[in-house]
Amino acid sequence: MSIIQMTNIHKTFGDTPACCGVDFSVAAGEIHALVGENGAGKSTLMKILFGLVPPDQGEIQLDGKPVTIKNSRTAIARGLGMVHQHLKVIPRLTVLENIVLGNEPTRWGILHLEDAAHKVNQLVNQLGFSLDLNKTAADLSLGEQQHLEIVKALYRKIRILILDEPTAVLSPLETGELFRLLRNLKRQGQTIIFISHKLEEVLSLADTVTVMRNGRHVQTMPAAKTDSQQLAYLMLGTEIALPENKRQTALGDEVLRLDRVSSRHQPGHQNIQQISLSIRGGEILGVAGVAGNGQSELVESITGLRSLACGRIFFKGREITHYSPGQIRQAGVTHIPEDRLMRGLVPSLSVRENLLLGHLQDKDWQNRGFWRLKQNRKECRKLIEKFNVQPQQTETPIQYFSGGNQQKVVLARELSQEHSLLIACQPARGLDLAAAAFVYQQLLAEKAAKRAVLLVSTELSEILDLSDRIIVMFRGEVIAAINAGDINQDELGRLMGGIRAPRRN
Ligand SMILES: Nc1ncnc2c1ncn2[C@@H]1O[C@H](COP(=O)(O)OP(=O)(O)OP(=O)(O)O)[C@@H](O)[C@H]1O
Ligand SMILES: [Mg+2]
Structure with missing residues (x-):
């Protein structure tokens, strides 16, 4: 029997239709993936289920009985939990405070966090996370924030867990861990709804897949009976291939040079050590690495957001080491940051x-x-x-x-101003295949226009398909610098894990 049955759901925002008569049903105990292009209505449908958005029309049944879910409190009371596409962690609170928020343990009406700490710690250990409950949430990486949200949902004793694009912010390693966790939860009887643009992932994890397009339900099928090509076709209505770097362009002058740059130590951050690199016009330098190995700190150092302990930075031959972020921008450096909403x-x-x-x-x-x-x-x-x-x-x-x-709005702003260097961090994060193909084209167009691109990504295929050269970061150091044509996915994966390549001469 279906644990969830949503029937004829309609929702229009102003004059934008988000859901147009969607039927969606989920069987108890399954992992059900929801896929579709950007703006297809996936998040809206799930927010309606979780009581955050009132539908204009339609019916929801849980366990075969019609229900009205007015707000997230009723949703939680009915056993639903949701980890949002844009995480809703409150930066000033500690991990523990975030987890118990809205469900605070009290004794005689007085907040009693110790009671909760024990239970939360047990849950954290059970899930295999390493979360420090006393840490301020602002100091967590995106991956850790997501762990926090999962613990928060499960702390409320739910039986249906909705995850809206949980893997968009995770490295392949973290994604593997999350999937092990979700399979475990399924074994314990949880029902899981999972939104993702990464079709290979969907196929490896889900029992059932539902495709949405333009606010409509297109098809629901067992994951075993479909493949990524068919899914992409159902999502977009056409076939799309991601463009690749042909690596033929002659390179221009040096645009950016870092000379043994080290960042100042800051708790909660991986400081970078003795990083030297150079990028020329018409070149895409890929920075590969598991998230948290100093990539963000490297970008912050170049864009003037982090102060250096030592080293020098040159942009088009001029030293910019002590420029302010505004001056660096003014000089011609644009930046697509990894966390678009922050x-x-x-x-x-x-x-x-x-x-x-x-x-x-x-x-x-x-x-x-x-x-x-x-x-x-x-x-x-x-x-x-x-x-x-x-x-x-x-x-x-x-x-x-x-x-x-x-x-796309971030991209539009950054690419539309005068620049000689584009720093693109996870530029295709959360984009559907058509939009990702568009972003790839834009990056290759930067190259063709003889501008320099620093591409920071945790996606191996993105780095391999787009870069001319690749550096690999591990624990704040560059442990390898390679021509992109000289390495395959497995070797790059090993390097990202900190296993240095034998020297090639
Ligand atoms: N609160 C809102 N006000 C106005 N328009 C909205 C609102 N929420 C969603 N929309 C619009 O509804 C449509 C569906 O959005 P939704 O967020 O559900 O898409 P999605 O499938 O989750 O896409 P993505 O993969 O990009 O996250 C979009 O066109 C979006 O702009
Ligand atoms: Mg969404």
Whole structure:
């Protein structure tokens, strides 16, 4: 019997339809994957199930009985838990406080965290996580924040766990661990709904797959009866291949050089040690590594967000070691940050305002400190058309856009300003195949235009397909520098695990 049956679900935001008569049912005890292009309505459907978004129409049944789920409190009371696409950790609270939030243990009406600490610790150990309950949540990596959210959901004794794109922020290693955990939970009788754009993953984990397109249910089938090609076709209605770097372009002058750069020690961060590298115009340098090995710190050092202990940084021959982030940007460095909602966008501002943030000094957008509003709207419309941001609305706050479309806005802003170096961190994170192909094309176009690209990614295939050269980071050091054509996926995976390659001469 179905544990969940959603029937004829409709939801429209303003004039954007998100769900148009969706039927969705999940069998008890299965892992059910939900896939579909960016903006297909996956998150909306799950938010309706979890009581966060009221449907315009439709019925939900749990265990065969109609229910009304008004808010997340009723959802949790009915045994549902959700780990959101954009994690909802509160940075100032500790891990433990985040976990018990809304369900605080009290004695005689007084908060009593020790009671919870014991239970939470047991759960953390059972799950095989290494979470320090007293750490401030702001100091956790994205992977750790996700562990926190999973513990938080399970602490509430749920029987249906919804995970919205849990692997988008995880390294392959962490993804493997998460999947072991989810299979374990399934063995213990949990039902799991899982959203992902990574079709190979979906096929290896799920029992059943549902495909959505344009707010509609397309098909539900056993994972064993389909393959990634068929899924991609059902999702997009056409076949798409990701473009690759042909590595034929002649390289230009050196654009960026790091000379033995080390960062200052900061608790909770992997400091980088003695990093030297150089990138030339027309070159894509891939930075490979398991998340947390100093990649973020490297990028922060180059963009002026982290102070150096020693070493020097040169951009187009000029030293920029002590430039401020604004000066570095001004000099021609753009940056797609890995955490789009924390660093890349201001969620409550509109698409136009978010695009504007990158053009504060740009004469096309402002004149002597006054916005050229008409011009801004025009530029903004051009950009959202070029980058195919859906829906094509300039005044809607960015927080209401689907994850993939938010990412396209970041790209649009960063690529549309004068620059000689693009630092792209996880640029295709959370994007569907068509959008990822578009991003890949943009990166290759940067190369063709003789600009330099520093591509930081934990996806092996992304690094291998796009880079000219690759450096591998491990515990804050560069442990290998290789021509991309000279290495395969297995070797690169081993290097990322810290196993150094034998020297090639
Ligand atoms: N609160 C909101 N206000 C306005 N529009 C919204 C809101 N939430 C979602 N939408 C729109 O509804 C559509 C479906 O969005 P949803 O987030 O469900 O997509 P998704 O399938 O999860 O996509 P992604 O893979 O990019 O996360 C999108 O066009 C989105 O812009
Ligand atoms: Mg989504």
